[in-house]
Amino acid sequence: MKTTLLVLGIFLFSVFSKLQAADIEARTGVMGGDVWGLHAGAYINFPQSKLFSVQTGLLLHTANQWVIGNNDTWDIDLNVPVYASFHFPLSEIANLRLNGGAYIGTGHKLQVGATADVGVEVRRLFVGVNCFQNCINNQEFLFGISVGYKFRL
Template sequence: MKKKTLVLIVIALFSAFNHVQATDIEARTGIMGGDVWGLHAGAYINFPQSALFSIQTGVLLHTANRSAIGNSNTWDIDFNIPVYASFHIPLKEKANLRLNGGAYFGTGSEVQVGATAEVGVEMKRVFVGVNCFQNCINEQEFLFGISVGYKFKL
């Protein structure tokens, strides 16, 4: 029974990805901070819905966490998983202004759930932007980041 369920899930995933057009993966790196500054890296996957709108999600690993306060030897790695509604506003033939907004789930000193926003410029396959993550529960941590990314077409 479990094997049949697993086979059906795999078939459903493959057929879902076959119907998605122009999906891409965007590798990211940059700096992020709030109470403490650190590095971040991750990858996002983009699911276009039209030429001007897409759904984007991914994983962003970062070292900007509260456990590093007062302990310079700590390199704890936390992660954020955002889900964005992404709007692409054409500026030139190969350049877009990208406005993203949505929610995220993350780890830190405690579980985080909150709002996230991002604005940036996309030129051909390169993205440069700023983002923020506002934890809406627990300690209400705010993180601000500057990112550089590169898109790989699938």
């Protein structure tokens, strides 16, 4: 029992020490596929080193194929990406960020697929493009342009 509590304590300490180094990035922009819409969300970044981190978040968007021809409704879908994020220094204040990973999403049907995100981060401001490729359910493709601001925890 004592060993289990010790292992659990070490695990929780390591998780919370990583959370203190985490930051949250709020984003907004436009996204398109079959139709164009807006997106907004927040990402949380867990740095593993200066050049690599794990990033996940929630992205709400209105760009989906199910609203074509129906102007009475404004569907809001949710994507939850998980990225391997690589940070390449361009200068003392700027980084090129390349993210790749998988996502799960909601909509008319469940979405599961691949996602990528490329952008430039200057101090705490991020400008980039992203895409979501649904690998099931009609293989929907979404492309977005977004801006974000990073808040340190």
